[in-house]
Amino acid sequence: MGKQRLTIYMFRENVQDIEDIFDLERKSQIGIEVFKIPTNNAFGSDGCLFYKKQEDNTPAWLSYVIPILAEDLPEMKTKSISALLVTRVKERIFAIAFGYGRSLIDLQKIEFNFGLRVALNLIDPKQIRSVDTKLFDDLVLSAKMQVSRDAGLASFNVDTQRDILKSVAGKIDGNDFFNTISGSDSVVLNADIGALKVPRLLEQLLEAYQSEAYKKNFGWVDHLALVRDEKTINLLDNKLVGELRSGVLGSTHLALPDVLDLEDIDAYKIQGTRGVEYPELDLDSYLKELGDALDQLSLEKLKRFHVSVRFSRTQAYDRRGTLYRCLVSEQRLEQGGRLYVLIEGRWFEVDKLLVEEVDSYLEERITFDAKGFPDAKVGEKETNYNQRLVRESGGGLLLLDAKVFRPQGARTGIEFCDVLSKEGEIIHVKRKSRSSTLSHLFAQGTVSAKTFLGDQSFRSELRDYIRDQVKVGHSDDWSQVLPDMNESVVPNRYCIRYLIIAKSSRTGMDWLPFFSKITLIQNTKELLQMGYKVTVGRVSVSD
Template sequence: MFLLKDSITNPEDALDPDKSRTAIQLADNSSVWGTLFVGAQKRGIPDWVGMLNQFLVEPVVDVYSASIAAVLIVWHEERYFALTFGSGRFLLDPRACVRDFGLKVTLNRVDPAKLRSMDSKVYDDLVVSTRKQLSRSGAVANFELDVGRALLRGVTGDANDGEIFKRLTGASALRFTTELSFSQLDDILEEVVAAYEDTTYQANFGWIDNVREVNEERAEELDGLLETALLQPDAGGAYLAPADVVDWTEIDAFNYTGGSSGVEYQDLSLPAYVAIHIGKGQPPDIAALKRHRVKVRRDGQPQWRDEWAVYECIVWETDLNGRKYVLFDGRWFAVDQQYAASVLGYVASISVDPSGLPDGTVGEWEEVYNAAVETADPATYALLDRQLFTPTGGGSQIEFCDLLSSGCELVHVKKRSGSATLSHLFAQGSVAADLFLQDQGLRAAVRQNLTTAGKTGHAALIPPDRPVPNDFEVVYAVLVKPGRRAWPPPLPFFSAVNLMHHATRIQNLGFRVSIRHVRLN
């Protein structure tokens, strides 16, 4: 079952105009008014028949598969609902459906102690989609979901006692089992409407309101604000970040649709892209942003390759009617005001001046910067960048840190080129801190590495036995070119959420933690 948007005033408007169908009205003996739309039946020989027949003594004959699509659109309490049968959901225009309908109904009627599966997405450098299922019903805690970062996309569970539903699955659509018959569809819809308008979910799932993807109408409004912001000298603070994780050492240069093939850019630059099209008298609108591509030329390859849509690479935050909105991964999200304040307040609390760390140079990568820091002050810093250590018992190799200071600072350094590198940075710090505390063999390997490098004073800082966490500070050093806005530059919101996740984990282990922005001049 789908709930159609209020803007749908005619059932035909909810259907894919490119799909043929036949309309049949419900009879008067139905409890609701509605129309069934039946798509064209598709009948054919399965692909496996042709693949196998050439190897069989006798060919398989008269074997066919068939599919049918149907959607029943009914009117109830001033709303249209769509019930799909077979592959009927493909007859619907997805833009006509309310996006969070099924999820809200399910969360308001499911027993929070009898959940079966949960679908979530974590937005950071990549969109990580996860489905977790339990062998038997359980509570949210059994899914080990990071509620601070995960956006809940779908839930399956058993309904509360006394409900007309037995089991519910909710995302955009609602799927449920009930003992009520089709003749009682009006009673079913009555309860569905009540469940959708309920707020019971806030008691057990209130965190889903921290960050929510906006509806199509609000996205269009925000896109309009973005178009205006792009005409400002600094693109209104918006910038480009890779839509995928990339190996920066393999990238020679960037360019954009419409850019001269003889011009190349060493970093992603939204103002540069905008300038290309303003120079042609064609300021880019949203349609152009979604059509135009970021071009990449990789190491040793002469040709440019279209890599991502420009729109997918834009990271921008704006306020509208007192609420924060974030564009990331080509999607708009609304952030709860209190949640936004807590995240940004936490980041501010661990942001400190980068004392002891020198400025860097524009275009300089982390490994060059790290080596220069040690060379300039070898008594203070020991270089551990690109030194990989294997945890006891196996597992992925890790970098203990990039620089170890004589003041017991474990410094992790990344150049800010979008949230992709920041995600890796924050995870590296928390994983290394945990292993430093727990893994005696890892500590011995780090000591040996430092001793071999002639850094005996720094080696002595790594104790054989479990360290006292408060003696050490995990430092996230972010190399960034100053812009026209305040210093230090704010983190993208989802990066700030990620930082809070990893930094609180480090603090819970007992270590001190800070983030320091280093200027690239």
């Protein structure tokens, strides 16, 4: 027989009954909509196959083409079957999904990163074929990278401080059952074995999962450690619910747990708001839509309410996970001051040494200060704040917001900054929101500073523009800010200042999300190497 593609899940140790792999809704359907057939003695008496037949469906594209056809089409229906082969090996329950079998599983009960750890322990580190990463900043950036031939991790440009490894695929040597593997929460492989040998295969995978060989080449994946202590999880969940009820979000937003083609999604629904359709997955909009019901938001509802997407190709809504699983959040507990992140329905503790390293660097190298800058007003747009900032400065600031200058040889222009001060502060302003990312803000400051330092024609265009904007009789005041035509930039005369408009009850640097801090550090290192000073400040929002 040929090779069989197997998608394998392992369940947590506290899942002891085979039927407990389902949620309560699915469990109640066993014998009605979900059917069960036991395996024979040759395979193992503790195994069984669960399956569910789907109703016949008419393809969505059919109604689109019918109006242009000269003849009637025969009846066209599609049908799918979901199936799970479930068994127990050495006190752990495994499920192999066929068809849409994954949809039957309660994903909260699977062993997180089972497949990833198995793959990292088995793959030859020089024979990796693909990696999937996620970067959790103030938005989630998913990346899938493949190479045309086997390569080491360095070929994928993975940032081991910021990127979270979600899956890896590659070759393994010396295995009789399979020679390639892909691992994430599940193991995916093409097995050259019959079904009777599946228990032996599962024993191999369990042994690989329990190994710590991965630490030699991939130890950095442990920067995030899964929190298993129920007391800690309860404390974190309570903090999260309290933050959501307050409506003042610190470092919490929504993101789909799966990588989907966003061009194929035209709407979202989130339970709890009576069928409201959202053009984007936005937590602020959802909380506002809840209205008075926000006070009754609970952990139970977060784990019960589902997020669904409507695919443009079918116009049908598909559940993609619970609201809780779609939340991305950072929380600190007062006791111990440890940093935790909620990702895809699981709390992780960020490595303490990494947190200390990041915070120490920021404290030593960057000034956190927004003194002298007025609060933003509720509902005030970023552009209006910049205009008011300049207007109230008494001539000490110059507005450059949205003014684009073209570097030499470039096809597109860049903004130098939003506001420039006579003291040489190059000020970039951003209102922290769903649509404006801090990573973009920090990168913008670095690109601007590089261009200002190295491109004489860019500086000349900037100088001419400023001279035209300054009132008659005041040009001498501003001529000292920029170097003359034949002079070089002296970077230590300038400060790159980031002003971030954001509501927050957090003190010190903690209003800035942890992964945004790492992005800031990467950009700051470049700026400091060029000779600039760097300052970051939070502008409060007041009535």
